[in-house]
Amino acid sequence: MVIGLISVHVVLHAIHYEIRSVPWLLIELFDVDREDSIPTRFSSTSMFIAAALAFEIWRDKHSVADKWRLYWFCVALGLGLMSLDEIAGFHESYDTVTMINWAVPG
Numbered sequence: 001m002v003i004g005l006i007s008v009h010v011v012l013h014a015i016h017y018e019i020r021s022v023p024w025l026l027i028e029l030f031d032v033d034r035e036d037s038i039p040t041r042f043s044s045t046s047m048f049i050a051a052a053l054a055f056e057i058w059r060d061k062h063s064v065a066d067k068w069r070l071y072w073f074c075v076a077l078g079l080g081l082m083s084l085d086e087i088a089g090f091h092e093s094y095d096t097v098t099m100i101n102w103a104v105p106g
Helices: 003-018 024-028 038-063 069-088 091-096
Strands: none
Touching: 003 024, 003 091, 024 038, 038 069, 069 091
């Protein structure tokens, strides 16, 4: 799925810049650098599913008092926050509020 989405992005941009103009909406839908696109939705959904699975692992570890339960809770929380950020774009808001690029603290 990832290879397919990246391939569509590359092919559309290659056609747009080298051969002929591609409709703006088509470019926007498959642009991997846009916040509101199909690749972004796919990425956010994948992280949300991974967060849900990590949360289930945490619940299982928590019920048997496993020493790794805090680790799985942190993984679930981190993936959930990244999924939310991917859709909401908090990192862009961070860039406008501070002088530091979001990637530095991230």
